[in-house]
Amino acid sequence: MCTHDHDALPAPDAALARRSVIAGAAALAGIGLLPASAAAADSRSRAPESAHYKGQPQSPAPMIIEGGTLVDPDTGDAVEDAVVVLVDGRVAAAGDRQSTRRAVASVADRATVVDATGRFVLPGLVDAHVHANALEDARLILSHGATTVRSGSSSFYQDVALAALPRWAPGLSPRMHAAGLFVSPELGDSVLADPALAPLAALSDGVREASDLAYLTRNNVKRGATVIKTRANPRAGLAEQDPLELVYGQEQISAIVAASKKAGVLCHAYSAEGIDGAVRAGVRSIEHGVFVSEATLAEMAKRGTAFTPTLSGIASMADSTDPVLAERGREYTPVLQEAIRAAAEAGVTVVAGTDSFGTDVTPIGTEARWLAEAGLSPLQALRSVTTAPARLLGVERSVGRLVRGAQADVVLLDRDPLADAAALEAVSAVVAQGVLVREAA
Missing domain, CATH: 2.30.40.10 (Urease, subunit C, domain 1)
Structure with a gap:
């Protein structure tokens, strides 16, 4: 449910060179905390640009x-x-x-x-919506069985750095489909993730114009993002925000989709208007999607747009000590459960995502259980953490099944x-x- 701020981490050193951004992100991700078993791999992969590193990646024993x-x-x-x-x-x-x-x-x-x-x-499970900003985050996600994950964005391209680790240090991090920075009006300290983003800091109304949205999206791709995360609405998990307001409409999201090229766009959306605009703009998946309409579900089925409801995260708001969030949790949960049932009946692909952030990790199996309780069969729930997200990410030939x-x-x-x-x-x-x-x- 994105209860967190994406710019909450400390900024990297101002002297960080452009060509060392990824190395800096890796440092922020906590690579200095490697366990002894991974120390050898770490010593061979500290070069800022691994493409020019002379060492050889590890090959695990049979x-x-x-x-x-x-x-x-x-x-x-x-x-x-x-x-x-x-x-x-x-x-x-x-x-x-x-x-x-x-x-x-x-x-x-x-x-x-x-x-x-x-x-x-x-096969290893897939979590289609996480926010991993450090190695400890990645370890916890992996320990619950999610061996492949799709990032819901990071603060300083940590997810891009994490995506490089499996090749050099097998078993240290899940296979990461990185989103880079959240394509959102307010970047906060994340504008310091790359000197190329400095022009966006001067925008009085934030990143809203189509040309600026395209610029940020292209920079994410240039930095190594393989998926792009944007939004139609504010966050439900922050009491001071109204998750039904419109942040980006169809025209703006269309600009992001066009600039993303082959990177699929996932869109944080709650309101019926926001969801529908994102779907018609061509996003690959809708995240959260509480108030999705039947007409939009039909359009999603037609277009092949996937649905990542993050149900366990939405439901957890009901236990919040904040009365606004607790009320949202109580109100949104049954609506989202019905949306999941309707999506499955309409032929929309439902994929599991926990929206885990930092070390506050929900096991991906827990999200699958919540989806089953909402109406998916055990086999559908199993597919929501295996074959369905594998197809969404375009890796169905290598992820989601144990075949040669x-x-x-x-x-x-x-x-x-x-x-x-x-x-x-x-x-x-x-x-x-x-x-x-x-x-x-």
């Missing part, structure tokens, strides 16, 4: 995960006593013991073996997610980029 029930979110099928073989950061084989025996034999003498007996084996050639991201669950979506909260082990980052004692 891994065999055996004995569990392999679940395919795409088909809903399950294979008992299955084996998954991971080699060089990819799935070399996945299936029953007979079909995987050659792959097992090829690495058996050097592979780490994980016993998954009694557990359910899934897919990324080496695996989650083990203690319960069957095809029977109960709440099982997605029962994460007992996480493999990210071929590295075991969590295993229950």
